[in-house]
Amino acid sequence: MRELELYFGPQHLGMVGNFSITLQVEGDRIIKAEANPGYLHRGFEKLMEQRTWIQNFPLVCRINVVEPDHMELIYSMSVEKLAGIEVPEKGKYIRSIFCEMARVASHLFGAWAYANMLGFDTVANWAMYHRDLLLDMFEELTGARVYHIYLRPGGVRRDFPAGFTDRLVKTLHKIGGKVPDYNATFFENRLFQKRAEGIGTVNREEAIRMGAVGHALKAIGMKHDIRKIEPYAAYDQVEFNIHTRTGGDAYSRLLTIRDEMIESVHLIFKLIDKMPKTGEVFTKTPNPFKWKIPAGEAYVRCESSRGELGLYMVSDGGTKPYRVHFNTPSFNNGLTVLEKALEGESISDVGNIMISLYVVAPEIDR
Amino acid sequence: MINKLKQKLLSDFNDIQVNIPEDNRMIVNTKKESLLSLLSYLKNMGFNHFAMLSCVDWIDENEFELIYILSAYPENDEQYQDIEKKNIILKTRISREKAKFITIIDIFENAEPYEREIHEMFGIHFEGHPRLTPLMLERDYKIPPFRKDFDTNKYVENTFGKVPSIKERKEGKK
Numbered sequence: 046m047r048e049l050e051l052y053f054g055p056q057h058l059g060m061v062g063n064f065s066i067t068l069q070v071e072g073d074r075i076i077k078a079e080a081n082p083g084y085l086h087r088g089f090e091k092l093m094e095q096r097t098w099i100q101n102f103p104l105v106c107r108i109n110v111v112e113p114d115h116m117e118l119i120y121s122m123s124v125e126k127l128a129g130i131e132v133p134e135k136g137k138y139i140r141s142i143f144c145e146m147a148r149v150a151s152h153l154f155g156a157w158a159y160a161n162m163l164g165f166d167t168v169a170n171w172a173m174y175h176r177d178l179l180l181d182m183f184e185e186l187t188g189a190r191v192y193h194i195y196l197r198p199g200g201v202r203r204d205f206p207a208g209f210t211d212r213l214v215k216t217l218h219k220i221g222g223k224v225p226d227y228n229a230t231f232f233e234n235r236l237f238q239k240r241a242e243g244i245g246t247v248n249r250e251e252a253i254r255m256g257a258v259g260h261a262l263k264a265i266g267m268k269h270d271i272r273k274i275e276p277y278a279a280y281d282q283v284e285f286n287i288h289t290r291t292g293g294d295a296y297s298r299l300l301t302i303r304d305e306m307i308e309s310v311h312l313i314f315k316l317i318d319k320m321p322k323t324g325e326v327f328t329k330t331p332n333p334f335k336w337k338i339p340a341g342e343a344y345v346r347c348e349s350s351r352g353e354l355g356l357y358m359v360s361d362g363g364t365k366p367y368r369v370h371f372n373t374p375s376f377n378n379g380l381t382v383l384e385k386a387l388e389g390e391s392i393s394d395v396g397n398i399m400i401s402l403y404v405v406a407p408e409i410d411r
Numbered sequence: 412m413i414n415k416l417k418q419k420l421l422s423d424f425n426d427i428q429v430n431i432p433e434d435n436r437m438i439v440n441t442k443k444e445s446l447l448s449l450l451s452y453l454k455n456m457g458f459n460h461f462a463m464l465s466c467v468d469w470i471d472e473n474e475f476e477l478i479y480i481l482s483a484y485p486e487n488d489e490q491y492q493d494i495e496k497k498n499i500i501l502k503t504r505i506s507r508e509k510a511k512f513i514t515i516i517d518i519f520e521n522a523e524p525y526e527r528e529i530h531e532m533f534g535i536h537f538e539g540h541p542r543l544t545p546l547m548l549e550r551d552y553k554i555p556p557f558r559k560d561f562d563t564n565k566y567v568e569n570t571f572g573k574v575p576s577i578k579e580r581k582e583g584k585k
Contacts, residue, residue: 083547091557253484256461256521266488274485274495275435289488344436344480344498346462357465357478372463372480380524410547 046071053395055084060396061158062406064379070392078387080380086410093369098124098198099333101366106192108371109408111154114147115349116371117196122277123358124198126343128330132278135324136200141279142316143186143195145309146213149220150179151350152306159299159400160231163240168231175220182213200327210317217310224307232303241296245386245398248293255381258374259352260403263289263305264297271348283315295394295401302403305350337364351375351403371411379404412493413437416456424449435496443503443512446479450501450518453481457494460484461519466529470559474504475535477512505535514540532557 054065063084069077089108093101105120106113118140125132132140153176160168180190186209187193187202195202231237247257249265262269268287272280288304290297330336340362346355352374361367379402386398417429420439427449428440441449458481465478479501483494505512514537515522526537527546534555537543550570554561 083545083549086547088556088563091561091563095563253459254520256519262484267485268488268491269485274491341432342438342500344500346498353462355462355480357463357480359467368465368467370463370465372465376524377521381521 048076051392053392057396061162061400062404064399064404064406064409066383066387066395066399068387068392068395073391073393075387075390075392075395078384080384082379082406082409084410085407089411090369090371093366095365097333097364098336098338098366101369102194102197103192106194107407108411109349109373109405110191111405112147112151112350113192114144114196115347115354117194118144118278119345119347119349119354119356119371121196121198122347123343123345123356124338126345127341127358127360128198128338130199130328130330132200133325133328135204135321136326136328137279138282138316138320139201139205139326140196142213142313142320143201144278145313145316146179146182148309148350149217149306149313150176150183152302152309153179153220155302155350155400155403156227156231162396162400163237165231165234165237168227171223171227175223178216178220182209182216185209185212197327197330199330200325202327204326210320214314214317217313221307221310227303232300238296241299241397241401242292242294244295244394245390245401246292246294247382247386251385252293252382255385256377257352257382258377259349260298260301260305260401261352261378261382263287263301264291265289265293266291269353271346271353275346277345277347279316279319282319283312285312285315295398298401298403335364337362346372349374351405351408352378373408373411375404375406375408378402379406379409413497416497420449423452436498436500438500438502440502443505446501446503447513447515447518450479450481450515453499453501454518457483457486458497458499461522462498464522464525464529466533466535466557468507468533468557468559469504470507473507475507475510475533476502476504477529477535478502479515510535511538512536513538516540531555534558 048071051068051070053068055063065081067079068075089104093104105116108116153172157169157172183193184190187195247261252261252265266289270287285308288301290301338360340360342359344357346353354374355372357370358366359368383402413431420429424445426442430438460482462480462482467476469476481499485495512535514526526540529535530543531546531548532555
């Protein structure tokens with residue numbers, strides 16, 4: 046059969062996000078795939094070198110559109126490490142709760158993308174509605190729905206308002222009450238199972254070789270989670286599990302995402318119970334326009350909802366960072382692992398595999 | 412564990428400096444000739460996850476600094492080991508005029524897009540890399556854009572024109 050080159054671009058219905066893949070196909074089988082990022086390259090890392098440490102926050106959160114909070118977290122963590130700032134106990138708990146809320150919201154968005162792409166429109170609308178409920182909570186807490194700029198070096202911007210935790214628990218119970226319906230119509234639905242099982246399989250040896258992170262590893266039984274490996278914020282104060290599967294295919298990856306979402310909700314309940322009732326939520330930092338951070342370098346990492354997120358930062362002792370480099374989970378999963386996972390699959394499963402690897406294009410481009 | 416590793420590295424390689432800024436990080440400064448052997452040495456010791464490749468332009472010293480960060484994948488699915496907490500930061504410097512280095516994709520395959528990005532943003536050529544094609548940028552740049560001597564404001568003005576100030580617009584300039 047004749048080999049053809051097929052451009053699977055951002056306009057394609059199966060594609061989520063501004064990303065394209067050039068496919069070498071024979072009939073409907075993919076022989077070789079080449080990912081082309083860059084549709085959303087905004088040069089944030091260069092722009093950050095011209096702004097002060099605090100002015101960078103509006104840029105940092107825009108790196109990942111779906112879950113900006115882990116970007117803020119890692120940037121704050123790295124500035125804290127360079128400047129030697131400690132976060133107060135209550136601030137740590139609020140950070141953890143905030144980041145778990147972000148994780149649930151992000152996974153719901155992922156469920157929306159997956160269901161929408163496969164034509165499960167009912168499930169997609171549920172997921173979007175439930176994400177909106179969480180965005181309402183974010184709005185109450187921070188004043189913004191998507192880009193919150195709530196975390197800052199030294200802690201968080203302000204304490205929870207009165208009665209916020211009760212309303213948050215109520216919202217999460219409302220979302221959790223829908224889990225059986227999600228299972229019946231989507232996660233355990235035979236139609237979906239048939240579409241996703243055995244698709245885009247990545248085995249253990251390949252995953253290690255390709256530098257996979259996040260759900261690509263959890264779906265093959267590896268408990269690679271920075272929250273456990275190198276605990277930050279208040280994650281060492283509470284017990285929680287890392288859910289894994291053994292299939293390594295798109296279906297296993299989606300189930301680990303579902304399990305992690307449920308675990309995150311339980312984690313929020315535990316954190317709220319254990320959170321100190323009183324205390325400071327942030328450490329005072331110097332005047333942001335004159336804030337000089339001692340020269341040095343730091344590599345920090347955290348577990349975003351997509352996997353290991355790293356940040357390498359260099360300071361030359363000035364009021365602005367000298368170099369900022371984000372190591373985002375989608376960079377590995379979306380370029381090396383995706384190209385490998387697509388080989389030998391059918392054209393109709395490209396979107397399926399890409400969303401199951403949880404690739405978010407703006408995170409690759411930065 | 413990290414102090415033991417430091418001793419071991421210092422006894423096996425003679426032109427490196429090792430320092431431990433905090434518990435779980437180790438910074439190894441090395442000459443560019445021994446970087447590849449150091450990488451494969453550490454990979455055999457269990458640091459099998461190539462986390463990232465970064466580059467810093469030290470324009471005053473006329474050098475580029477390449478930063479390779481390694482960590483370990485958990486080998487045991489039940490229990491976390493000490494090694495997974497560690498991050499090893501390998502640093503080497505190359506001259507700014509002859510911005511050339513060797514690719515490491517024979518050792519770590521997932522370094523491929525990182526090297527492509529550094530090639531595009533800093534203009535460092537990685538010998539032996541199979542596709543150093545543009546990854547993200549669409550225009551041609553005389554100076555690679557992430558170098559310190561690339562002036563973003565000037566570039567924007569030259570490429571897209573200048574937006575007139577309010578005063579100029581009142582005077583009828585468009």
